[in-house]
Amino acid sequence: MFGYYFNLALRSLQRNIVLTALMIAAIGIGIGASMTMLTIFRAASGDPIPQKSAQLFVPQIDNFDPESKIAQSDDLLPVIVTYLDATEWMRSHIAVRQAAMYPITVSINPPDPARNPIQVDARATSGDFFPMFDVPFKFGGPWSRAEDASHASVVVLTRALNDLLFGGANSVGRNLTVGDKTYRVMGVLDEWQPTPRFYDLGRGSYSGQDQLFLPFTRAIDEQMPTVAGLNCEQRTGPGTGWDGLLHSNCVWIRFWVELPTARDAANYQTFLHNYAAEQQQRGRFHWPPRVALRNVTQWLSYNHVVPTAVETLTSVSFALLLVCILNAIGLMLAKFMASTGVISVRRALGASRPAIFAQFMVEAGVIGLVGGLVGLGLTQLGLMSCRAVLQKDLSVLMQLHSNDVLVALAVSLAATLLAALYPTWRALQVQPASQLKTQ
């Protein structure tokens, strides 16, 4: 029976080729636009570290004044911390793992003396960074806490930088000139690019990639300045220059802790609160403790990681899909009602209502499938153009997955069948032989 209906559907669709084309175009455009934006939306809002996103936390402390407007987050807590707080927190061992970090740029003299120095984006951090974030290694491994403590001159390279500097060879143990100092390579990462780059949501949080890692303590000794923002309310404490910065209340360091269980998290929350209360007692803060502890998921939404523009574009594209479906309903209504003659003949010849229903649903299904295929083509086209015009940040992520093809076809089919319900119901109302009279 299905084959017969399919045959009928093809004939019927061929009969009014313009209406058919319009319907397929409408469904295709709707699917294309909404799938394009959905892919971008998903890319922007994905969980960068699903296996651990509930165990990794960012502690925050109100380092300024609840009254001040320096921190521009929703609850006016700074998203970064001072050197003072970061080093104090590093000293406590309540968290299973913890890392302070800030972005730097370093100049590297390639081992090949014929080549000019190059500058790369790098990160000063603690050795815990790597096991905490499940960073995969190709060669070697992270530096140890002992090396953190001894301010060791060691580095971890990304695979890409290792390819560039050492031709992809196992460079563990080899020396590298960073700035004017010699560092020893401890490890080389395998491919690792969490997106969004949750551990540092500064500019370039979708595309920026750290090429080199070195101990936080070493970077502080070398007076490597942060290349991200630095927020200050006032300078307190003694010292000038670099030392002055370390003692100031300027915030510039990101801090992460790993707290595997809910109890660990509760303990850490208490620790933070007590720490802030102690600072208040010492007279550093003139306000009651205000702290927060957020896990990766909470951190991403707190930082509004999905650009509002992407959210708006996604909802607009779904409005477009809705208009396309309305459009398809109208066109199908016109199309089905135009074939009342055929229906009444079939009904007069003994076709039951379910048979007519099945026939029209098959016809709608054909439109839905072809529309879905057109939509997939348009999605590819749409993603290509979005890659060209949106931030470089996002464009790396805009890939159509294999199961997107199924989703697109399923949505298209469901939308078309839904759209076909009313026109089909109207077609079912046609009385047998009603049209025969007039002909």
Place this chain on the structure above:
Amino acid sequence: MELGPILSSLRRNKVGATLIALQIALTLAVLCNALFIVEQQTALSRAPTGIADESNTFLISNQWIGGTADLAARVQTDLASLRALPQAVDVTVSPGQPLGGRGMGMNVTLHPGKKRSGALTTVFPVDDHALNALGLRLISGRNFRPEEILTAHGFGDNYSSWGSMIVTRELARKLDPGGNVLGRTASLGRITAIIIGVVDQLAPGRVAANSATAENSILVPLLWADSNIFYLVRAKPGQVAAAMVAARDGLYKISRQRTIVSTQTFADARLDFYRGARGVALLMSIICAILLGVTAFGIIGLTSYWVSQRRRQIGIRRALGATAGSILRYFQMENLLIAGAGCVLGILLGLAANLWILQRIASARLPLAYLIAGTIIVLLLGQIAVLWPALRAAAVPPAIAARSS
């Protein structure tokens, strides 16, 4: 024109008419909000920085290799050599990068005792050549004097006073409602400085269309002797490319203990910085164009169907003396009624969508002009779309009334 027959025929085609009206409503709701967003984003990407000639002004991102002891002297040598270039008008140095997102934020106030006073501002440490190098327009007061320039070794210097500073007009207005700031002492935490000048504008680049702090900038007299700095160079008109090459070669000739990461004009930096905003505006426009197209074809499709259904009635009306023109006007009027109803719904939907957007981001309320413009566009679209089927209807010969049955 009689409305009666149109209404009674619409009553027979309730569903079709409702479908078109709904499409019109959704289209209008999206269109007026989208137009508003496109306008906002476009304005954002064109927001002036205050830099006089962005295409002839460029920046050199310089990172020193090695010790930090003699950096002030090294920077001075670089500046002297850059200023001596025949293609250069003037050069300054800063750790901040307008249109680059790198900078230092501080709270500045004229009333340090008062809570919540003052404004968050971007601080640009520069030397006395900044106004000339960037082409900033001084509207009152004076520029820094060479002897006022202090040396800073990074952000941590513990100066209790920077001596002098220059603010933007917008910041002056926020510090003192009368804009009367010259000669007054401003506090940035513990640091103080006397405001000696007001420039028309210096905006480091906006992240949102309505950012309240975008126009708040101050220039402070600090020669930045730290490892990462930007040289901001203004070239003579038409010589920017030559100046970029000459500057780079010249700097490497002085010392190779550095990496020069990028040399880029501010015109290019602007394209990069606002790439997202321009992309959103473009995508939004494309989606709107598609939406209008889909709606138009929907109207054409359904109206054509109605025309073909009513061929006989049209023929009868023609036979009874209706002119082709009155048939044409009939369909135009019918479309106007449906689209008008759709527009009423669409305006409500559009306002609701705006409220939803307002709730999520601090955007502005949808101006009335966008609703009016959207309504006109949608009504015109309906009229244009209906023209072809209506003309076909008008071309139905009266004789068709006599032909069948």
